[in-house]
Amino acid sequence: MFKPSTIPSILCFCLLGILGCAGPEEGVYTGKIGKKKEVTIRVLSDGLVELEGYWKDTLQGRHDRGSLKGKDMNALVFEGPADKRFKLRFLYEEDAESLIIRAIHSRTYGPGARYIPTEEDSALNPAPRLARLSPEKN
Secondary structure (H helix, E strand, O other): OOOOOHHHHHHHHHHHHHHHOOOOOOEEEEEEEOOEEEEEEEEOOOOOEEEEOOOOOOEEEEEEEEEEOOEEEEEEEEEOOOOOOEEEEEEEEEEOOEEEEEEEEEEEOOOOOOOEEOOOOOEOOOOOEEEEOOHHHO
């Protein structure tokens, strides 16, 4: 039998999980990251995220959680193409109309694989901003 506090605890945990894992607002974000002059992230209504301009192919991904220097952060995790399997993770923060990219990491698949910095400076400084395009430009 459950203790009286078990059900409210489970409900609170589920609510925090749902609210805490919300990705960026639906829309198109674009800007420059390092030497990549035109990077575009599309956040679609079904939760799918697309990345163009950072890798030679368009990558598909989803919202996730990550950490940078011990701080929990939002992340967008993209899958590499089938012929070159890898994961690419953008750690970000949001402000009113942009995504602030704090770090970009990648990792291969396999035992013991860990995320490693992709950009020259793993903690991007100054942090690139991908501006959210107005709805009529989407």
